[in-house]
Amino acid sequence: MLADTKERIQYATAIAMIASAVLMAFICFFLNHYKVEETVLWYVAQCLVYAASIFGISLAIKTKMGEVKNEVKQYVDQELSSKKDEGN
Numbered sequence: 001m002l003a004d005t006k007e008r009i010q011y012a013t014a015i016a017m018i019a020s021a022v023l024m025a026f027i028c029f030f031l032n033h034y035k036v037e038e039t040v041l042w043y044v045a046q047c048l049v050y051a052a053s054i055f056g057i058s059l060a061i062k063t064k065m066g067e068v069k070n071e072v073k074q075y076v077d078q079e080l081s082s083k084k085d086e087g088n
Contacts, residue, residue: 007058010054010058011054011055013050013054014050014051014054014055015051017047017048017050017051018047018048018051020047021043021044021047021048022044024040024043024044025040025041025044028040
């Protein structure tokens, strides 16, 4: 199993949910004489919330990990430069 399989599954399900929401909205709109039922709107909203949570959580985690990596790198660089200055 690949290391990024979990992310691929998450993104695939989020995209599938968006596609199914759009498809259901269009089908309901055209089959019900240009009216969208409340239940279809609820389904669309739930699909969008799911997709937004998948994309938002992964983006937040990647952003936070980038911040942590930068802080660690700065700390290590400062320590190395201070050790280098002490040695001279």
